[in-house]
Amino acid sequence: MIKVEKSIVIDRSQEDVFEYVSDHTNAPRWQRGLLEVRRATEGPIGVGTRHTLVRMFMGRRMGASNEFTQYEPNRLVSFKVTSGSVAAQGWYVVEPAGSDRARLTSRIEMRPSGLIRLVQPLMAASLRREVEANLSDLKGLLEAKVEERSVPGKGLD
Numbered sequence: 001m002i003k004v005e006k007s008i009v010i011d012r013s014q015e016d017v018f019e020y021v022s023d024h025t026n027a028p029r030w031q032r033g034l035l036e037v038r039r040a041t042e043g044p045i046g047v048g049t050r051h052t053l054v055r056m057f058m059g060r061r062m063g064a065s066n067e068f069t070q071y072e073p074n075r076l077v078s079f080k081v082t083s084g085s086v087a088a089q090g091w092y093v094v095e096p097a098g099s100d101r102a103r104l105t106s107r108i109e110m111r112p113s114g115l116i117r118l119v120q121p122l123m124a125a126s127l128r129r130e131v132e133a134n135l136s137d138l139k140g141l142l143e144a145k146v147e148e149r150s151v152p153g154k155g156l157d
Helices: 014-022 024-029 114-149
Strands: 002-010 034-039 050-057 060-072 076-083 087-096 102-111
Touching: 002 114, 014 024, 014 076, 014 087, 014 102, 014 114, 024 034, 024 050, 050 114, 060 087, 102 114
Parallel strands: none
Antiparallel strands: 002 102, 034 050, 050 060, 060 076, 076 087, 087 102
8 A cells, every 4th residue: 555645834724725625626736647627516515526537647647536535624625536547545634834824734545456566666656756746836826826815906716
């Protein structure tokens, strides 16, 4: 099994960070290799929300679906991959980290099976690098939105 857990402090409120990461349709803006995410369910985001996605990982194009298994507003969203070639589960936990700052922890567990298990050490190393880069990109994106908001006439997307 591959387990990767990384945290980052973002100069945005806990609510802002959670709102952005819990809407997986935002993910292609900050997750490298994620080409497309579509929400497959209607209604408010919560337990049972499903998405279809297409990503590049280790040079391979992979399609998959996920489903939210836990949802605590402004704090926790967890999801499991429900289709695709690798069984996986992920969590985003958002906690306050001071005034208008939040700590985001991203945790991913993958269970490769069959022949793909042979490259598990390479997958783990690649995933660690990708998660670290993704969190850095997210921090830059969300903190830039704060700067845009302070410019007269500009709003927060």
